[in-house]
Amino acid sequence: MSSQVNDVAASTANQSPTTTVAEFQPPSWKQRLRKGLSFESIGGVYVLLAMIVLFTIWVPETFPQTDTLRQILNNNAVIALAALALVVPLSAGVFDISVPYTMTLAGIMCTYSIANNDIPVWLAILIGLSSALLVGLLNGLVVVVMKIDSLIGTLATGFLVQAMIRWRTGLRTVSSGKLQGSFRDLGQYNIARFTAPVFYVLFVATVLWYVLEHTATGRRLYAVGFNRDAARLASVRTERIRFLSLMTSAFIAGVAGVVLASIQGSGSPTGGTEYLLPAFAAVFLGATQLKGGRFNSWGTIIGVLLLGVGTTGLGLAHQPQWVQDVFKGCVLIASLAVTGLQVRRAGASSKRSLLRRGSGSRATADQGVTDAVHEP
Numbered sequence: 001m002s003s004q005v006n007d008v009a010a011s012t013a014n015q016s017p018t019t020t021v022a023e024f025q026p027p028s029w030k031q032r033l034r035k036g037l038s039f040e041s042i043g044g045v046y047v048l049l050a051m052i053v054l055f056t057i058w059v060p061e062t063f064p065q066t067d068t069l070r071q072i073l074n075n076n077a078v079i080a081l082a083a084l085a086l087v088v089p090l091s092a093g094v095f096d097i098s099v100p101y102t103m104t105l106a107g108i109m110c111t112y113s114i115a116n117n118d119i120p121v122w123l124a125i126l127i128g129l130s131s132a133l134l135v136g137l138l139n140g141l142v143v144v145v146m147k148i149d150s151l152i153g154t155l156a157t158g159f160l161v162q163a164m165i166r167w168r169t170g171l172r173t174v175s176s177g178k179l180q181g182s183f184r185d186l187g188q189y190n191i192a193r194f195t196a197p198v199f200y201v202l203f204v205a206t207v208l209w210y211v212l213e214h215t216a217t218g219r220r221l222y223a224v225g226f227n228r229d230a231a232r233l234a235s236v237r238t239e240r241i242r243f244l245s246l247m248t249s250a251f252i253a254g255v256a257g258v259v260l261a262s263i264q265g266s267g268s269p270t271g272g273t274e275y276l277l278p279a280f281a282a283v284f285l286g287a288t289q290l291k292g293g294r295f296n297s298w299g300t301i302i303g304v305l306l307l308g309v310g311t312t313g314l315g316l317a318h319q320p321q322w323v324q325d326v327f328k329g330c331v332l333i334a335s336l337a338v339t340g341l342q343v344r345r346a347g348a349s350s351k352r353s354l355l356r357r358g359s360g361s362r363a364t365a366d367q368g369v370t371d372a373v374h375e376p
Helices: 002-014 029-036 039-058 066-075 077-091 099-116 121-145 150-169 182-188 196-214 216-226 228-233 238-264 273-287 297-316 321-374
Strands: none
Touching: 039 297, 066 077, 066 196, 066 297, 077 099, 077 196, 077 216, 077 238, 077 273, 077 297, 099 121, 099 150, 099 238, 099 273, 121 150, 121 182, 121 238, 182 196, 182 238, 196 216, 196 238, 196 297, 216 228, 216 238, 228 238, 273 297, 273 321, 297 321
């Protein structure tokens, strides 16, 4: 009798569950292509092409020229650097409002060191970047260690940096003949009439793309931004990720500030302030492109180009400045709305998928998330 019971138990244990999960079928290349070219994925590109056609018809004498293309790329390179500085912290769910103030501080420290001290340009650049990293360190202490909301904390840090700049400069522009030559070439040297900052943007965007999309650090960064508690349960060092994201943001902002000072040939005490809203507009618009709700470098570049084409086209059409401001504001509102919609839709889709698969599959999915986070 005992052996019969054991046989029945063994037979029951070996039976497959009545509810099985359908094997995952990867999409075909046609489906991937269709999704990649859909308006939801690259709608900004289609809008950009439509704007190019519109301005070509509106101002045919000036807009459809190669000089206009160079103007758009050259004039928006610093905005692109500022926007790329925001990609990393926003991916980790952290706001960094201090970016424009960090840009200004780096430019001031660099130009002040050259103008008032007999030091080489490379050392002055290092001083400017070091001052930016100090701002990033301060942001990390305020946001991560003191656990102050990032939006408020980095705004407060920005005010402190602005106060330091005003104390040091007295709101006077730092200018000197020493700022010519090699320092000025840093931002004004050109290749085929494209200035050097355009190539800096391509380099920074490529590095960020590789880190975010092809490294474990990038996956952990997105995991922290999407759900910090879940990432912590998956043994991700969330606080370190957030701290380093603020340091990275400050460093790229410092690069942007030094480049801006080189372009202007001086250190302006308010140089970076005007880049706050365009940078945020570009990065949030970029989150609606390519990755559907995730901040990414190439989507940000698309956002910068869309803003650049719009403002340049309106300028060539002799529209007043307030029209360009209205355009930027509308783009920011629309990008925020679309980003929020995509995130909510992705979250709802994930929940429905888990409910359909059942608790056993959910455990497997959770393990998959953990494995993805820890994948080398």
